[in-house]
Amino acid sequence: MIGPGAPSASTWSADDGLHVDVRGMQAPQPMVLILQLVQQVGPDGVLIVHHDRDPLLLYPELVQIGWWAERIDGDPGEVRLRLAAAS
Amino acid sequence: MKPPARRLAGTFLAGAGGRLLPASLPWRFFGAAVVFHALAWLALLAGADDWTGWHGGLGWPLAALHLITLGTLLSCAIGASLQLLPVATRQPVRSQRLMAALWWAYVPGVALLALGMGRAEPHWVAAGAAAVLGALTVWGGLLGLNLRGARGMPGVVLHGWGALAALGLLGLSAIALVALWLGRPLLDAAAARGLHLLAAAFGVMGLLVFGLAYILLPMFALAPVPDERRQVASGATAIVAIALAMVAAFGVAPNALRLAAIVAGALALGLHLQLMRHTLAAGMRRDFGRALVLMRIGWGSLVLALMLALALVLGAPVETFGRLFGIAVIGGWLLSFLFGVLQRILPFLASMHAARGQKRPPTPSALTFDRPLAWHLGCHVAALGLLAAATVTAWPALAMAAALVGLAGALCFGIFFAVLMRRLQRARDGGNRPPS
Numbered sequence: 074m075i076g077p078g079a080p081s082a083s084t085w086s087a088d089d090g091l092h093v094d095v096r097g098m099q100a101p102q103p104m105v106l107i108l109q110l111v112q113q114v115g116p117d118g119v120l121i122v123h124h125d126r127d128p129l130l131l132y133p134e135l136v137q138i139g140w141w142a143e144r145i146d147g148d149p150g151e152v153r154l155r156l157a158a159a160s
Numbered sequence: 161m162k163p164p165a166r167r168l169a170g171t172f173l174a175g176a177g178g179r180l181l182p183a184s185l186p187w188r189f190f191g192a193a194v195v196f197h198a199l200a201w202l203a204l205l206a207g208a209d210d211w212t213g214w215h216g217g218l219g220w221p222l223a224a225l226h227l228i229t230l231g232t233l234l235s236c237a238i239g240a241s242l243q244l245l246p247v248a249t250r251q252p253v254r255s256q257r258l259m260a261a262l263w264w265a266y267v268p269g270v271a272l273l274a275l276g277m278g279r280a281e282p283h284w285v286a287a288g289a290a291a292v293l294g295a296l297t298v299w300g301g302l303l304g305l306n307l308r309g310a311r312g313m314p315g316v317v318l319h320g321w322g323a324l325a326a327l328g329l330l331g332l333s334a335i336a337l338v339a340l341w342l343g344r345p346l347l348d349a350a351a352a353r354g355l356h357l358l359a360a361a362f363g364v365m366g367l368l369v370f371g372l373a374y375i376l377l378p379m380f381a382l383a384p385v386p387d388e389r390r391q392v393a394s395g396a397t398a399i400v401a402i403a404l405a406m407v408a409a410f411g412v413a414p415n416a417l418r419l420a421a422i423v424a425g426a427l428a429l430g431l432h433l434q435l436m437r438h439t440l441a442a443g444m445r446r447d448f449g450r451a452l453v454l455m456r457i458g459w460g461s462l463v464l465a466l467m468l469a470l471a472l473v474l475g476a477p478v479e480t481f482g483r484l485f486g487i488a489v490i491g492g493w494l495l496s497f498l499f500g501v502l503q504r505i506l507p508f509l510a511s512m513h514a515a516r517g518q519k520r521p522p523t524p525s526a527l528t529f530d531r532p533l534a535w536h537l538g539c540h541v542a543a544l545g546l547l548a549a550a551t552v553t554a555w556p557a558l559a560m561a562a563a564l565v566g567l568a569g570a571l572c573f574g575i576f577f578a579v580l581m582r583r584l585q586r587a588r589d590g591g592n593r594p595p596s
Contacts, residue, residue, distance in 0.1 A: 099312045100247065101379045108382055108444065129180055129247050130379060133511035137523045159520070 082106055089155075090119030096151070097125065104131045111140060111156060120156040121145075127152055181243050183513040183584070185259050189239030190506060192267045194577045196231025198570035200224045201543070203278055205563035211547075212554040216353060218285070218341065223278035225490065230270045230292060233365050233494055236502065238266070238299050241368075243509065244375065245306045254302055266295035282341040289338050293331050300327050315391025319371025322399045326363020329406070333359055354409030361489050362402045362425075369458075369497055370398060370432055377436055380451070380504055381443025386435035394435065398428035418473045426466055433459055450537055454500030457541065461492025483551045491544045499540065499573065503533050510580055514587035522587045529579035532572040539569025 082103075084093045091114050095103035107122055108131075114120055122128070122142075135142055139159050147153030204211070207220025214221040242259055269291025276284025307320045333356035336347040346352075374391050378384065401424035408417035436459070440446055465488035472481050507524035515521035543566030550558035 099385055100375065101382075102385060105378070105382050105384060105444065129512055130508075132515055132521070133508045133524050134382075136511060136515070136521050137525065141520075 084110070087121070090114070090121050092121045092123065094123040095125075096123060101130060103128060104134065107131060107156070108134060108138075111135075111138070116158040118157075122154040122156060123147065124152040124154065125150070128154070180247075180512060181256065181259070183588075185256060185263075186239040186243040186509065187513075187581070188263050188267075189235045189242070190502070191577070191581075192263070192270075193232045193235035193239070194570075194574050196227045196235060196270065198567060198574060199274070200227035200231060201563050201566035201570050203227055203274065204547075205560060205567065206278065208560035208563055209556045211550060211559040212556055218277050218280040218282070220278045223274040225486075226270070226277060227274050228490055228495060229360055229365070231274065233490075233498055234296075235266070235270075236498055237365065237368050238262070240372070240501075240505065241299075241303060241306075244372075245303070254305060258298060258302070262295050262298050265291050265298075269295060282338070286338050286342060289334055293334060296327060296331065300324055313374075313388075315386075315388050315395055316371045316374050318392055318395040318399075319367045319374075322395060322402075323364050323367040323371070326359045326367065326402070329355060330359040330364055348410075351410045355406055358402055358405050358409060361494065362398075362405070365494050366402075367395070367398065369494060370395065370428075372501075373432070373436065376501055376505070377439045378443070380445065380448050381440050382445045383439045383443030386439050390431055390435055394428045394431035397424050397431065401425035401428055415473055418469070422466055422469050422473065425469075429459075429462060429466065448504060450533055451500045451504040454496045454503075454537065454540075458493045458495075458497030458500065461488045461496060465489045465493060480551060484548055487544060487548055487551065491547065496540065499536070502573075503528075503576070506577070506580060510584045514584050522583065527580055527583045527587070529576050529583075532575040532579075536569045536572040536576070539565050539572060543569060 082093055082095050082098060084091060086092070091110060093106065093110055095106060098106070103122075103124060107120065107128070110120055116139075132142060135156065140156055141159045142154045142156050145153050145155050201224070203220045203224035207214070207224060210219050211221050216222065246254075269288050271288070273285055273288025273292055276282070276286075276288055303320065304324055307317050307324070310317050310320075333347075333352050336345075336352040337356055339346045340349055340352065347355075374386055378386070401421045404417045404424060405421035408414045408421065440452075465485055468476075468481055468485040468488060472478060472485065507528045510527045511521060511524045514527070543562045546558050546562035546565060550556070550562055
């Protein structure tokens with residue numbers, strides 16, 4: 074659950090996992106929201122992130138909690154990532 | 161439908177090259193800062209006998225001060241701003257060759273400047289200052305381009321512009337002081353020194369510390385960005401405070417303006433601390449250990465510095481209180497905050513650099529050798545306490561003890577840094593090794 078004061082962004086569920094669109098948000102809000110959602114979906118879930126830039130600051134945080142990110146195809150100008158627990 | 165994964169991009173940081181600098185660029189500034197930090201305590205050791213009677217002139221205490229301010233604090237600010245600002249402000253990294261050249265002008269320049277100050281050689285100081293000011297002009301240009309293109313972040317940008325303006329005044333006052341030592345005074349000595357101290361400690365470094373805290377604290381605490389209107393209010397009030405104190409340095413209604421500057425400074429600090437407290441309270445990570453302890457020491461020291469400044473305005477002896485004020489500002493606030501940030505951000509940056517092209521990059525904690533950081537914290541606090549005691553008692557042996565304990569702390573931080581570099585190198589070698 075996203076706690077009080079967390080930045081707002083659109084989220085939706087699809088067959089391939091929970092999606093979150095953080096485009097246009099100011100750093101480090103996307104990172105905070107993504108990590109909150111990672112907790113929410115749990116180790117068996119998948120989070121698809123729609124970003125407007127490579128979230129460089131996110132990667133060390135993901136590694137630290139045993140997750141990893143994979144770049145997948147997205148819209149032009151979009152950085153789309155598939156986040157899942159490292160197997 | 162599941163979109164196909166790009167196999168080429170199936171590793172961490174694939175495609176991130178536009179904003180992640182080659183590791184050698186930011187790390188060379190951090191490495192220089194670690195070395196200069198140790199050299200600063202060595203310079204104080206060399207000048208321990210002079211410490212109690214030092215009045216700001218050439219000598220090893222002045223060299224120690226500049227090895228901390230230019231060598232440690234500003235080296236780190238340059239390294240961090242080169243890497244973090246393009247990431248935070250969503251801009252491409254600009255000329256990498258220029259950044260490399262910046263280091264080659266800045267670091268030898270600081271070394272020559274400090275040596276010239278220690279040995280009381282004004283021409284060496286002038287040559288070192290010329291190299292440093294040239295490098296800072298280039299850095300200021302890069303910083304200005306970054307701030308001009310920044311999207312959003314009005315609070316951070318305001319602090320950045322304030323720091324940039326102060327950098328200009330820092331350069332002008334540095335030229336005036338060097339000219340004075342060369343026997344060609346351009347400005348009244350007290351005014352030049354006052355302007356220089358205010359521009360350097362509060363203008364450049366202080367505003368950068370306040371501004372970067374609005375990026376770093378939410379990042380460390382995993383918290384929302386602090387209220388931007390309050391960031392701007394704090395920054396604007398801090399800039400007013402610095403400007404008032406600068407005018408007072410020229411002898412214009414000095415007591416009234418200094419008092420007004422202290423009030424404005426206290427307001428700015430109050431707003432800033434309130435934002436920091438809210439950030440920590442709202443964060444997913446409310447305690448980040450020793451780094452937060454050092455940051456809190458930093459904030460506490462700034463409160464103490466403002467109280468000492470008030471005592472000075474009210475007539476406390478300049479000899480003792482002025483020096484205690486300097487220790488609280490440079491050592492207590494700026495240096496403590498810096499080492500708090502560094503021990504958190506360096507493993508983070510190392511993990512980012514180690515991640516390039518790897519499927520399983522090392523975690524920041526796996527790259528951290530923690531024990532020397534605990535020793536560093538103890539030594540840092542003890543050294544500042546001993547230096548304050550040396551100031552109050554005018555006993556050079558205490559200044560010598562402060563220098564030795566500070567040096568031990570600097571070496572501990574150096575061990576942490578060296579191990580981090582070795583682990584980063586190993587991680588990168590492992591990632592580049594062809595599969596057997």
